[in-house]
Amino acid sequence: MPNVLHIVVCAGIVPDPLQTLEPVTTTAGPGLKNEMVLPAVLDPWASSALYEAASLATHHPGSKVWLVSLGPKAKLQAVMMTVAQKVAFELVPIDGPIGGFPDAHSTAAVLAETIAALPGLDRSHLLLFGGWESATRGAGVTLQLVGEILGITDQFQGVDQIDLREDGSFEVLERVEGGKHQVSVCAGTPAVLGWATGGLAEPRNNPQIGMANMRTIMPALQKAKVAKLEANGLSYVSVSLPKQQRTTRVVKDLSPAEIARELVEWIGAE
Amino acid sequence: MTMESILVLTHADENGSALSNASLEAVTAGLELAGRLNAQLTIGIVAEDATNLSKSLPSAGARMLAVSGAAFGQARYATDAAACEALCRTAGATIVLAPASSRVTRVAASVAHRLGGFIDTHISSLGGTDRVEATRWFYRQRVEAVISRDARPWFLLLDAGTYAAFSGAADAAQVEQVPVELPALRTTGSGFRAPTQGAQTIRPDAKMLFVAGAGWTKKQPDGQVHVNEAGELILGFLGATGASLGSSKSLVDQGGEGNSVLPFLTHLNQIGQTGSTPRHAKGLSTCCHGEEPHVVGWRFIGDRRAISLDPNCGWTRGKADVVYVADAFQVIAKVNALLGAAKA
Numbered sequence: 001m002p003n004v005l006h007i008v009v010c011a012g013i014v015p016d017p018l019q020t021l022e023p024v025t026t027t028a029g030p031g032l033k034n035e036m037v038l039p040a041v042l043d044p045w046a047s048s049a050l051y052e053a054a055s056l057a058t059h060h061p062g063s064k065v066w067l068v069s070l071g072p073k074a075k076l077q078a079v080m081m082t083v084a085q086k087v088a089f090e091l092v093p094i095d096g097p098i099g100g101f102p103d104a105h106s107t108a109a110v111l112a113e114t115i116a117a118l119p120g121l122d123r124s125h126l127l128l129f130g131g132w133e134s135a136t137r138g139a140g141v142t143l144q145l146v147g148e149i150l151g152i153t154d155q156f157q158g159v160d161q162i163d164l165r166e167d168g169s170f171e172v173l174e175r176v177e178g179g180k181h182q183v184s185v186c187a188g189t190p191a192v193l194g195w196a197t198g199g200l201a202e203p204r205n206n207p208q209i210g211m212a213n214m215r216t217i218m219p220a221l222q223k224a225k226v227a228k229l230e231a232n233g234l235s236y237v238s239v240s241l242p243k244q245q246r247t248t249r250v251v252k253d254l255s256p257a258e259i260a261r262e263l264v265e266w267i268g269a270e
Numbered sequence: 271m272t273m274e275s276i277l278v279l280t281h282a283d284e285n286g287s288a289l290s291n292a293s294l295e296a297v298t299a300g301l302e303l304a305g306r307l308n309a310q311l312t313i314g315i316v317a318e319d320a321t322n323l324s325k326s327l328p329s330a331g332a333r334m335l336a337v338s339g340a341a342f343g344q345a346r347y348a349t350d351a352a353a354c355e356a357l358c359r360t361a362g363a364t365i366v367l368a369p370a371s372s373r374v375t376r377v378a379a380s381v382a383h384r385l386g387g388f389i390d391t392h393i394s395s396l397g398g399t400d401r402v403e404a405t406r407w408f409y410r411q412r413v414e415a416v417i418s419r420d421a422r423p424w425f426l427l428l429d430a431g432t433y434a435a436f437s438g439a440a441d442a443a444q445v446e447q448v449p450v451e452l453p454a455l456r457t458t459g460s461g462f463r464a465p466t467q468g469a470q471t472i473r474p475d476a477k478m479l480f481v482a483g484a485g486w487t488k489k490q491p492d493g494q495v496h497v498n499e500a501g502e503l504i505l506g507f508l509g510a511t512g513a514s515l516g517s518s519k520s521l522v523d524q525g526g527e528g529n530s531v532l533p534f535l536t537h538l539n540q541i542g543q544t545g546s547t548p549r550h551a552k553g554l555s556t557c558c559h560g561e562e563p564h565v566v567g568w569r570f571i572g573d574r575r576a577i578s579l580d581p582n583c584g585w586t587r588g589k590a591d592v593v594y595v596a597d598a599f600q601v602i603a604k605v606n607a608l609l610g611a612a613k614a
Binding site: 014015017021023030032100101103104105135136137138139140141144145147148149153154155156157158160171173174175176177178179180181182183184185186187188196197201232233234235236237238239240241242245246247248249250251252254256257259260261263264266267 | 284292345346347348351371372373375376377378379380383384388389390391392398403407408409410411412413414415416417418419420421453456457458459460461462463464471472473474478511523537538539540552554569573574575577581586587588589590591592593594595596597600601602603604605607608609612
């Protein structure tokens with residue numbers, strides 16, 4: 001079976017980017033005001049990972065995609081109503097806390113334990129996918145830790161492209177400083193790929209895929225194991241919104257030439 | 271308070287001939303923190319040849335460690351993780367500071383895990399009086415928090431631009447070479463690739479960020495789109511000013527939707543929620559409308575101006591210092607002409 005891939009995508013859920021966020025203190029530590037009722041979406045960079053995973057699986061028959069997601073069961077269910085219509089996957093939900101404030105090491109430990117126990121997963125064919133950073137904690141360490149715990153010694157972060165070759169090796173493009181990509185060639189699976197934007201557009205909703213996915217998603221949500229995350233000595237001294245309100249000067253009555261002169265002066269000023 | 275011992279992890283730049291600028295910034299942070307805590311400071315270098323690199327570092331009071339060899343000439347998870355692990359074990363530090371460069375970011379969490387430690391990233395400042403407190407952002411620069419940890423070792427990755435690069439007195443320090451046992455290597459690097467043909471438009475060291483919004487590719491007053499003209503104006507501006515180019519998500523996404531796009535734009539130019547949050551002294555946004563560029567992407571831009579046709583754009587109010595209500599096509603054409611004339 002050449003290039004049969006077992007792709008596990010780790011993806012959290014995050015507040016819709018258009019929502020106003022207000023930090024509050026809860027009994028469990030910092031959180032967001034009305035966090036449980038804020039509309040949520042699948043993490044944007046992890047979504048890229050999911051679409052790339054589905055594309056790879058489509059092009060390599062016999063491959064399979066798992067979506068492992070940790071969050072409150074009710075929120076996961078709501079988000080899956082949309083995500084399930086995009087691409088085919090098997091959901092592996094973990095019922096746990098929402099938000100960016102829990103410790104990444106604890107999250108990684110729970111994810112790694114869940115992945116290690118996935119029935120039917122052949123770890124020699126494993127590609128562990130996820131976003132290179134989340135839109136909540138944004139630490140960029142969870143996926144790396146999961147890979148390390150699972151003993152995967154080929155890891156790539158900020159990935160925009162993977163080209164799988166017939167011999168099972170693949171070329172990876174990772175974002176590095178200065179708007180460039182570092183090009184690497186890996187001998188084959190297993191590997192960890194933390195995706196940036198990738199090269200695929202968001203798939204259109206497909207009700208047939210949605211119906212097929214939902215047949216397994218609902219039972220999986222009902223059986224989701226509950227995870228409790230340890231703080232690992234992490235404490236929050238303060239959590240606040242930035243107070244950078246600027247006094248904006250709105251210039252309505254200058255001609256383009258006059259604006260240009262003002263801008264050139266501003267550009268040249270130290 | 272526990273007596274702390276600090277290790278600063280550094281690495282060579284792309285050419286291998288000098289320490290990366292972000293590494294030198296981490297050295298400054300390490301010197302400051304070690305001075306404040308009266309802690310032992312160790313500096314670790316990962317490079318193909320660390321001999322010359324150590325000469326740019328302060329030797330007074332600092333122990334110098336290095337991992338060298340051909341395998342460390344390129345960034346790679348297996349080798350870099352092994353190198354950093356060896357440096358950390360040799361130093362025995364309780365706090366490890368390192369730059370949030372792509373090279374370190376790829377391995378630091380795993381190294382922390384191997385040492386039984388913990389990591390926090392995107393640190394923008396270090397403070398605290400009787401303990402170490404680190405400031406970082408959550409929710410893509412929309413919520414700011416100050417954190418602390420009791421657990422050690424504690425790895426802290428410092429965002430670029432948050433400390434001045436070390437440029438103080440340096441002399442040739444005695445460097446201890448640390449041996450590393452490498453695992454089987456399955457990955458080889460084959461260099462770097464620019465995402466597009468032609469001029470590089472992302473310049474992290476530029477003084478100014480120029481943000482192009484989706485308005486550049488919309489119908490103009492004559493009822494037509496002028497993508498080619500927009501591209502020429504933007505590239506002309508970048509050429510004349512040396513500015514770095516950022517773009518809104520909506521503009522980059524248009525390429526995937528089959529609409530007219532600026533050919534030199536890629537997702538790497540994108541700023542905001544799913545893009546970068548660059549640090550530049552000045553920023554000029556043009557034809558943008560939305561939270562992405564003005565709130566998230568601009569968080570660390572010093573002096574901000576915007577050109578917009580919408581006098582009531584709520585996203586620029588309170589976010590930009592100056593908003594010019596005007597047609598960006600006309601204004602940028604005039605700016606380019608003035609800059610060109612000044613050069614001539």
